[in-house]
Amino acid sequence: MxxxxxxxxxxxxxxxxxxxxxxxxxxxxxxxxxxxxxRSISAAAKQMNMSYRRAWGLVKDMNEAAGGPLVEVTTGGSGGGGAVLTPLGQQSIALYQQILDHLAKAASDLEKPASKK
Amino acid sequence: MxxxxxxxxxxxxxxxxxxxxxxxxxxxxxxxxxxxxxRSISAAAKQMNMSYRRAWGLVKDMNEAAGGPLVEVTTGGSGGGGAVLTPLGQQSIALYQQILDHLAKAASDLEKPASKK
Incomplete structure (x- = not known):
């Protein structure tokens, strides 16, 4: 339509x-x-022109909201520690991409001329 | 998933x-x-707990953005005039409902257990 x-x-x-x-x-x-x-929250924040404080707040909020950590902070090391995704975090990226793909398909169906449906 | x-x-x-x-x-x-x-912008605004000013602004913005009126204000009359949807306005409601239905279907597909897909 x-x-x-x-x-x-x-x-x-x-x-x-x-x-x-x-x-x-x-x-x-x-x-x-x-x-x-x-493998770093601060480097990730920098990529998005976001403050470390905001990125850390988002990570904390995701971890709490999901009921289990998506990101795990690794302490220690000469670099001051880093961060890695948990299996749930990896799965979350895949899930969201699947959602986007599915909705994009649904949206493109709607953009087809009615006569070609 | x-x-x-x-x-x-x-x-x-x-x-x-x-x-x-x-x-x-x-x-x-x-x-x-x-x-x-x-058949009235002010009555419609009241239904949504919205000021007349805001409702009128939204109508004006829709009409301009769409490149043709969705709502036509009818002047005169003892009731101070009213408002009606144009055919494009009617079509817009139907279109949006169709979009919602289609996306709800896509979303429900995503919420099915993977094994039953």
């Missing part, structure tokens, strides 16, 4: 909650990806 | 833009529905 109005674009935002509390959203999942790659 | 985490809930928000400018979203479509039913 949106296909009849080719200049009208559908936008979709998706997030995951538990007990009404947000676990995952686009920014949080981007942060998880950077942490996974850089 | 969300089916493996039955207490993780997917939330989706959808809106329609043209040239990067919002035309329709949940609140706007709700407002259109009330205007359609009540």
């Amino acid at each position: 949106l296909g009849d109005k080719p200049d009208w674009k559908l936008k979709v935002r998706a997030w995951v909650e538990k007990d009404g509390r947000k676990i995952l959203g686009p920014g949080r999942v981007e942060l998880l990806g950077h942490i996974d790659r850089l | 969300l089916g493996d985490k039955p207490d993780w809930k997917l939330k989706v928000r959808a809106w329609v833009e043209k040239d990067g400018r919002k035309i329709l979203g949940p609140g706007r479509v709700e407002l259109l529905g009330h205007i359609d039913r009540l």
Whole structure:
């Protein structure tokens, strides 16, 4: 039906909650990806032009909201310690990507001209 | 995949833009529905606990963003005039409902246990 109005674009935002509390959203999942790659919350924050304080707050909030840690802070080491994703954190990135792919497909179905459905 | 985490809930928000400018979203479509039913912007605003000023601003913005009016204000009359939806306004409500239905279906697919997909 949106296909009849080719200049009208559908936008979709998706997030995951538990007990009404947000676990995952686009920014949080981007942060998880950077942490996974850089093994550091501060380096990940820098990539997103975000303060360390904000990134740390998001990590803490995700861990609490999910009911189990997505990110684990590794203490010690000469570099002052780093951070890694837990299996649940890895799974969360994959899950969110699957959600985006599925919704993108649903959105593109809506943008097909009605006659070609 | 969300089916493996039955207490993780997917939330989706959808809106329609043209040239990067919002035309329709949940609140706007709700407002259109009330205007359609009540034939009055001020009565519709009241239903939503919204000021007339805000409702009128939303109507003006929708009309401009869509590139054609969704709501037409009817002047005159002893009641001080009212408002009606144009065919484009009617179509917009139907379109948005179709979007919601389609995305709800996509979301429910994601919440099925993986084994039953």
